[in-house]
Amino acid sequence: xxxxxxxxxxxxxxxxxxxxxxxxxxxxxxxxxxxxxxxxxxxxxxxxxxxxxxxxxxxxxxxxxxxxxxxxxxx
Amino acid sequence: xxxxxxxxxxxxxxxxxxxxxxxxxxxxxxxxxxxxxxxxxxxxxxxxxxxxxxxxxxxxxxxxxxxxxxxxxxxxxxxxxxxxxxxxxxxxxxxxxxxxxxxxxxxxxxxxxxxxxxxxxxxxxxxxxxxxxxxxxxxxxxxxxxxxxxxxxxxxxxxxxxxxxxxxxxxxxxxxxxxxxxxxxxxxxxxxxxxxxxxxxxxxxxxxxxxxxxxxxxxxxxxxxxxxxxxxxxxxxxxxxxxxxxxxxxxxxxxxxxxxxxxxxxxxxxxxxxxxxxxxxxxxxxxxxxxxxxxxxxxxxxxxxxxxxxxxxxxxxxxxxxxxxxxxxxxxxxxxxxxxxxxxxxxxxxxxxxxxxxxxxxxxxxxxxxxxxxxxxxxxxxxxxxxxxxxxxxxxxxxxxxxxxxxxxxxxxxxxxxxxxxxxxxxxxxxxxxxxxxxxxxxxxxxxxxxxxxxxxx
Numbered sequence: 001x002x003x004x005x006x007x008x009x010x011x012x013x014x015x016x017x018x019x020x021x022x023x024x025x026x027x028x029x030x031x032x033x034x035x036x037x038x039x040x041x042x043x044x045x046x047x048x049x050x051x052x053x054x055x056x057x058x059x060x061x062x063x064x065x066x067x068x069x070x071x072x073x074x075x
Numbered sequence: 076x077x078x079x080x081x082x083x084x085x086x087x088x089x090x091x092x093x094x095x096x097x098x099x100x101x102x103x104x105x106x107x108x109x110x111x112x113x114x115x116x117x118x119x120x121x122x123x124x125x126x127x128x129x130x131x132x133x134x135x136x137x138x139x140x141x142x143x144x145x146x147x148x149x150x151x152x153x154x155x156x157x158x159x160x161x162x163x164x165x166x167x168x169x170x171x172x173x174x175x176x177x178x179x180x181x182x183x184x185x186x187x188x189x190x191x192x193x194x195x196x197x198x199x200x201x202x203x204x205x206x207x208x209x210x211x212x213x214x215x216x217x218x219x220x221x222x223x224x225x226x227x228x229x230x231x232x233x234x235x236x237x238x239x240x241x242x243x244x245x246x247x248x249x250x251x252x253x254x255x256x257x258x259x260x261x262x263x264x265x266x267x268x269x270x271x272x273x274x275x276x277x278x279x280x281x282x283x284x285x286x287x288x289x290x291x292x293x294x295x296x297x298x299x300x301x302x303x304x305x306x307x308x309x310x311x312x313x314x315x316x317x318x319x320x321x322x323x324x325x326x327x328x329x330x331x332x333x334x335x336x337x338x339x340x341x342x343x344x345x346x347x348x349x350x351x352x353x354x355x356x357x358x359x360x361x362x363x364x365x366x367x368x369x370x371x372x373x374x375x376x377x378x379x380x381x382x383x384x385x386x387x388x389x390x391x392x393x394x395x396x397x398x399x400x401x402x403x404x405x406x407x408x409x410x411x412x413x414x415x416x417x418x419x420x421x422x423x424x425x426x427x428x429x430x431x432x433x434x435x436x437x438x439x440x441x442x443x444x445x446x447x448x449x450x451x452x453x454x455x456x457x458x459x460x461x462x463x464x465x466x467x468x469x470x471x472x473x474x475x476x477x478x479x480x481x482x483x484x485x486x487x488x489x490x491x492x493x494x495x496x497x498x499x500x501x502x503x504x505x506x507x508x509x510x511x512x513x514x515x516x517x518x519x520x521x522x523x524x525x526x527x528x529x530x531x532x533x
Binding site for chain 1: 419466469470471472473474475476477478479480481482487502503505510512515518522525529
């Protein structure tokens, strides 16, 4: 019998996928949001977790990107 | 091949309306100027021939040109009623083109010398220095865009009811074009994603987008559309400063002239009667040139971007500075100089608002000075802008439905895949495990299909 699951398709590169899977691992069993691990660049996640995932990934990228100081005195 | 917005709009009109518009010499000349070069070539070759010409002969004329561009040019000319498709021989498959009823007027345009005869009944000329008028029209256009951006509160005077009405009309047009959202309660304007992209376009495209909204509002009233189009096209061929008396025009023409006055295309002056004069900006309507082609360092402004992402804008234009602050951080602002910095934070705010990196790059390139290597946009800046844009796309989320457990029913799996592809909602599949992901809007259709297939199978 065919099963249909509603959710959100998450498309990303392998690095971000590893980060999202780690996020999922840290959650308690009732709060895990990954419904299916599709392939290297796709995950199927719960709709309610979509915005949190986007926000956490942005923070992760911000932390790991070099930002030039904005101090005007440097110029 | 990029077709001018006006030409795309003309192709949507009924054939009779297009022919009415193109009857006037000025309109024919204006439309001819806007045609892409391949289309101009075809028109010049065939304008004085009354016999059908085989299609393959026409295609052979531009040997070396991309065949797709030639086909687009031919399609455009047929859409504009310059040519009609015809059979070369009755009952045979060979097709050709033949000049339509519009062409005799076009012949007059191509052979004419001097300015075209105008049907607008203009009897006046601007009495002061034309540069004053030019400066006024540029300030007027800037004021309107600053008003849309919320950087200017009320460009009209309280006592001028007609001007206020015209501004409100323009506000409605920009709302219909989905460039802004108007909050009636607070009386404020918020620029939409399309609006931000509009602000980075070339001025002639901006003008025509708004004029097209104005024309579409009159759709259904055929005479008014023809009158308005004729007025716009003819005005673009007039010498700057040509004018007339407003009260002598019809009601819809008066309304259109008020709207053109907001955009800086027409200048109004009140003496005993209200007079109107077409400004030099009307030449932009049908020039067919990009602003960059009109002169190096657009309209006296220059923007230099350095390899360290510093941006220097030599300008006193509030509008240009406001647009630059949409995607760069302000460092200093002096009366004739703006210093900014392209950084990740400002770029990402701009991309989230709907601006694309390619638009930012083409906007900055417009202000390069030709022949000056210092002002060429550095390649590392271009690449970094695209890299910042790609960062926003590192994670893409889309509402979807996952179908799995097809078990051994390969036929049903293949049918569902086919359905998903046909509805253009297919997102992902795994043939080995027979799983498919489809966008949410297609869920109802696919689940009905699966139910029907399962019940047929039983």
